[in-house]
């Protein structure tokens with residue numbers, strides 16, 4: 001019993017690739033196996049806090065909204081779970097070193113950590129925290145959505161709007177998963193306009 005101690009499991013990939021679904025499924029399985037679990041989600045906008053992680057196909061997991069790793073540390077010190085899930089890890093506030101230190105601390109204390117997060121932003125640049133965490137994983141899963149243009153495995157989340165800020169919260173109205181070839185074609189078209 002309780003063989004998973006201090007393991008780092010990462011679900012990454014583009015939007016719609018199933019990162020959150022896999023996080024939810026892992027948490028569900030750990031719960032069934034008798035582990036004490038808890039899930040967190042970063043809040044970028046403190047005015048809209050909700051206590052649910054919702055997948056694109058509307059599966060729901062209860063989660064605690066947090067701003068940064070310090071809030072997670074505080075909670076874990078009191079609650080003492082076996083397994084911790086963090087969705088949208090790329091949106092945790094604070095510098096990368098501090099987040100890494102926090103997560104390494106959980107692992108060193110025997111807590112299993114399941115992370116879901118985007119590997120790249122809309123322009124194909126890595127999200128720094130995910131880039132740093134990936135080599136540390138015990139289990140690293142790169143998931144693929146279906147490219148909406150050609151039906152092959154998608155690689156990146158293409159932004160359909162003209163917004164240039166790195167963080168623009170949205171779903172299928174604002175983003176579409178594309179393979180590398182279709183992404184480069186879209187980018188060329190956009191530059192010609």
Ligand SMILES: Nc1ncnc2c1ncn2[C@@H]1O[C@H](COP(=O)(O)OP(=O)(O)O)[C@@H](O)[C@H]1O
Nearest residue numbers: 014015016017018019020021055056057145146
């Ligand atoms: N182009 C697509 N490719 C794959 N899944 C898609 C696509 N568009 C919508 N979906 C839906 O998205 C679900 C995955 O949602 P979710 O786990 O929230 O993904 P992620 O967290 O990676 O954004 C799939 O099970 C599917 O129902």
Ligand SMILES: Cc1cn([C@H]2C[C@H](O)[C@@H](COP(=O)(O)O)O2)c(=O)[nH]c1=O
Nearest residue numbers: 014015016121122157166167168169170
């Ligand atoms: C690519 C990209 C995405 N976002 C936002 C859009 C969504 O709100 C989340 C990703 O959610 P998912 O569970 O992975 O579908 O991130 C962003 O702000 N900037 C980007 O470049």
Ligand SMILES: [Zn+2]
Nearest residue numbers: 147150179182
């Ligand atoms: Zn394609």
